[in-house]
Amino acid sequence: MSFMDYAPAPESTGILNLNEHYGLFINGEFVAGRGENFTSISPATEAPIATFSTANVADVDVAVSAARAAYDSVWSKMSGADRGKYLFRIARLIQERSRELAVAETLDNGKPIKETRDVDIPLVAAWFFYYAGWADKLDFAGLGANPKSLGVAAQVIPWNFPLLMLAWKIAPALAAGNTVVLKPAETTPLTAMLFAEICQQADLPAGVVNIITGAGETGKSLVNHNDINKIAFTGSTAVGREIARAVAGSNTKLTLELGGKGANIVFDDAALDQAVEGIVSGIFFNQGHVCCAGSRLLVQENIHDEVMDRLKTRLSTLRLGDPLDKNTDIGAINSREQLDRITALSAQGEAEGGERWSPACEIPSKGFWFAPTVFTGVSPSNTIAREEIFGPVLSVMTFRTPAEAITKANNTPYGLSAGIWSEKGSRVLAVADKLRAGVIWANTFNKFDPASPFGGYKESGYGREGGLSGLTAYLEGGAA
Amino acid sequence: MSRLAVPKTYKLFIGGKFPRSESGRVYEVNSVAGEFVANAAQGSRKDMRDAVVAARAAQPGWSSATAYNRGQVLYRIAEVLEGRKAQFVEEIMLVEGASAKEAETQVDTAIDTWIWYAGWADKYTQVAGQANPVSGPYFNLSVPEPTGVVGAIAPQTSGSLLGLVATIAPILVSGNTVVVVPREDAPLTAISFAEVMATSDVPGGVVNVISGSPAELAPWMASHADINALDLAGAGSLDWASLQIAAAETLMRTLAPVEGIPASSLNRITAFTEVKTVWHTKSLI
Numbered sequence: 001m002s003f004m005d006y007a008p009a010p011e012s013t014g015i016l017n018l019n020e021h022y023g024l025f026i027n028g029e030f031v032a033g034r035g036e037n038f039t040s041i042s043p044a045t046e047a048p049i050a051t052f053s054t055a056n057v058a059d060v061d062v063a064v065s066a067a068r069a070a071y072d073s074v075w076s077k078m079s080g081a082d083r084g085k086y087l088f089r090i091a092r093l094i095q096e097r098s099r100e101l102a103v104a105e106t107l108d109n110g111k112p113i114k115e116t117r118d119v120d121i122p123l124v125a126a127w128f129f130y131y132a133g134w135a136d137k138l139d140f141a142g143l144g145a146n147p148k149s150l151g152v153a154a155q156v157i158p159w160n161f162p163l164l165m166l167a168w169k170i171a172p173a174l175a176a177g178n179t180v181v182l183k184p185a186e187t188t189p190l191t192a193m194l195f196a197e198i199c200q201q202a203d204l205p206a207g208v209v210n211i212i213t214g215a216g217e218t219g220k221s222l223v224n225h226n227d228i229n230k231i232a233f234t235g236s237t238a239v240g241r242e243i244a245r246a247v248a249g250s251n252t253k254l255t256l257e258l259g260g261k262g263a264n265i266v267f268d269d270a271a272l273d274q275a276v277e278g279i280v281s282g283i284f285f286n287q288g289h290v291c292c293a294g295s296r297l298l299v300q301e302n303i304h305d306e307v308m309d310r311l312k313t314r315l316s317t318l319r320l321g322d323p324l325d326k327n328t329d330i331g332a333i334n335s336r337e338q339l340d341r342i343t344a345l346s347a348q349g350e351a352e353g354g355e356r357w358s359p360a361c362e363i364p365s366k367g368f369w370f371a372p373t374v375f376t377g378v379s380p381s382n383t384i385a386r387e388e389i390f391g392p393v394l395s396v397m398t399f400r401t402p403a404e405a406i407t408k409a410n411n412t413p414y415g416l417s418a419g420i421w422s423e424k425g426s427r428v429l430a431v432a433d434k435l436r437a438g439v440i441w442a443n444t445f446n447k448f449d450p451a452s453p454f455g456g457y458k459e460s461g462y463g464r465e466g467g468l469s470g471l472t473a474y475l476e477g478g479a480a
Numbered sequence: 481m482s483r484l485a486v487p488k489t490y491k492l493f494i495g496g497k498f499p500r501s502e503s504g505r506v507y508e509v510n511s512v513a514g515e516f517v518a519n520a521a522q523g524s525r526k527d528m529r530d531a532v533v534a535a536r537a538a539q540p541g542w543s544s545a546t547a548y549n550r551g552q553v554l555y556r557i558a559e560v561l562e563g564r565k566a567q568f569v570e571e572i573m574l575v576e577g578a579s580a581k582e583a584e585t586q587v588d589t590a591i592d593t594w595i596w597y598a599g600w601a602d603k604y605t606q607v608a609g610q611a612n613p614v615s616g617p618y619f620n621l622s623v624p625e626p627t628g629v630v631g632a633i634a635p636q637t638s639g640s641l642l643g644l645v646a647t648i649a650p651i652l653v654s655g656n657t658v659v660v661v662p663r664e665d666a667p668l669t670a671i672s673f674a675e676v677m678a679t680s681d682v683p684g685g686v687v688n689v690i691s692g693s694p695a696e697l698a699p700w701m702a703s704h705a706d707i708n709a710l711d712l713a714g715a716g717s718l719d720w721a722s723l724q725i726a727a728a729e730t731l732m733r734t735l736a737p738v739e740g741i742p743a744s745s746l747n748r749i750t751a752f753t754e755v756k757t758v759w760h761t762k763s764l765i
Contacts, residue, residue: 126615142607142608237731240731241728241729241731244724244727244728244731245724245725245728247724248721248722248723248724248725248728249720249721249722249724250721251736256731258731413730415754428760432756432758433544437756438754438755438756438757439756439757439759440756440757440758440759441759442758442759442760442761443760443761444618444759444760444761447614447616447618447759449612449614449615449616449620451612451613451614451615451620452612452614452620452622452757452759453610453612453622453755453757454757455755457627457754458708458730458731459730459731460731461731462731462733464622464755464757467610467612467622467757468610469610469622469755477747
């Protein structure tokens with residue numbers, strides 16, 4: 001250990017009190033699933049954490065029935081004020097158990113503890129707190145007096161922000177008066193099950209929240225069930241397309257948060273140190289497992305070399321390793337499957353002529369890891385400039401004029417996010433107007449807030465989550 | 481001796497021009513009694529694709545016009561329409577078999593509907609947008625903006641002019657451009673309406689009218705990768721589930737069929753918009 005290194009500072013897992021096995025959470029109780037059990041492992045060590053049940057078609061049916069019964073007999077009849085109180089309770093319980101949830105999330109997902117502790121879990125609590133307050137104010141949602149809830153919502157979420165995605169889905173659905181059946185990703189079911197315990201602690205009426213685990217088949221059974229009124233899905237564009245086809249011709253409302261290939265545009269009048277921090281958080285936050293990641297860096301040609309120098313210097317200071325270590329910046333890739341995909345796409349980036357660079361960093365012997373990677377000399381037609389990699393891989397391109405930057409930024413079937421770095425306000429606003437993306441960060445990146453709508457244009461999906469739009473997505477007459 | 485009448489040739493409306501269908505096809509438009517009234521152009525896939533090209537080309541200009549200006553241009557259409565009322569009343573009576581009173585009511589309602597929507601141009605963002613109180617030193621606004629090029633099937637069994645107006649007005653207000661298939665058996669008012677467009681201040685390509693068979697044209701629309709949203713208002717008798725399935729390939733936004741005339745609503749405007757959220761840092765002072 002050199003004098004520049006940090007001593008290990010691991011967060012203790014002693015705070016956890018996990019079960020060896022978690023069943024399905026249906027009608028307020030944990031029950032066995034009829035499918036085969038599966039094991040969730042820690043991607044940093046490959047050590048098993050717990051086993052989980054797989055919900056088959058029959059289990060899905062039971063869960064949807066429980067949600068329907070709870071909707072008809074309890075939740076749709078309860079006053080908004082009381083629904084809000086339950087959500088406030090949940091928000092408080094999340095705050096009280098936040099350290100435990102952060103450790104569990106890091107263990108199961110592989111992301112650094114400083115992210116789960118400072119970003120994921122505080123946002124989860126904030127999400128419930130924000131929507132709790134909406135529950136008795138639906139008359140002010142812009143849809144007239146007494147807007148109606150939809151009924152039962154089927155919700156399928158990804159593995160990149162497991163508990164946060166759960167909060168994005170469940171908080172607005174419940175505030176608006178719906179009941180839910182939610183399926184977490186098969187590689188990250190742990191915190192959803194801890195959330196089920198929180199629902200029990202909050203005395204949430206049975207059946208209002210049902211959480212079923214399993215792989216893609218379980219999700220398919222859920223979204224294809226004929227007694228659901230709303231589907232909210234976050235995940236790949238390919239699966240989003242399948243769901244859009246499945247609901248064709250029906251009245252089922254649909255919110256889709258899909259892939260992205262966000263452009264992060266750096267103008268030559270940007271504050272460069274801040275811009276470099278923004279580039280880093282844009283693509284290396286959460287190992288790049290972020291649908292709105294700034295995976296395409298568009299840097300003005302005259303500052304390309306300087307930005308690259310500063311970026312490489314900065315990346316050389318990032319610490320990759322044990323996600324539970326409080327000093328860790330880059331954690332583990334969530335699964336072997338995802339690691340293989342990142343590896344293959346990066347190899348293709350090299351094969352197509354991109355110049356590949358990574359800082360010198362030691363890769364742990366066990367687990368799934370990928371060093372932060374920067375490709376320069378990328379052409380807009382290259383695979384790594386077009387396909388979502390969903391990993392810590394940045395593709396760098398250049399531009400000369402704002403018009404060229406806008407054209408290149410919009411040259412993608414996706415339209416989720418974009419970043420603009422410039423100290424000139426008039427330029428920022430003009431460029432923001434022309435970018436075809438649902439979330440635009442100017443002189444910042446990857447910021448999320450329950451009050452702020454999030455969602456994509458074009459093939460990044462439709463509907464918004466967060467803010468007022470996120471609420472009306474669960475009300476009749478509302479968007480999407 | 482009575483004067484020999486000069487019948488009108490009804491053509492398509494693409495990019496501000498009135499071409500015949502490239503396919504060379506026409507179909508007969510008849511009165512309710514079955515008498516020949518006129519030939520209408522039978523639009524083809526190629527016509528539809530040409531119209532999408534025109535609509536795409538016109539979209540940046542139309543959406544970047546100021547909201548005030550867009551409102552005025554749309555209002556101007558209502559003015560021109562009012563002046564040509566008699567022509568529309570006649571076409572509606574002739575083809576739809578409406579009484580003079582019914583036809584007049586339809587035209588009046590169409591004009592009033594158009595004006596109602598025109599007035600939204602510089603207001604809908606205020607009603608549908610939000611300032612978001614995020615936890616941090618950030619300026620944060622969410623504002624709806626046009627989704628792009630919209631394909632639309634106008635109502636096929638209700639008043640032909642009112643159905644067309646109630647379908648395309650909310651699409652245009654926010655700055656979208658449109659390719660619309662009017663009522664198949666009563667397309668005359670749509671083409672005459674295109675003449676209203678051509679003589680008001682709407683830029684060419686903002687509205688494109690392809691008369692013909694919705695059953696033939698809609699699938700090409702739904703699978704067109706450069707159409708951002710699809711209004712199936714008048715597609716109730718088509719296999720619209722299949723259209724939505726085709727539209728899913730590009731995650732095209734779709735609005736399901738309605739019975740009769742689409743009711744005037746803010747929702748029909750926002751259905752063809754995308755919410756854009758912009759964050760900007762505030763400095764610490």
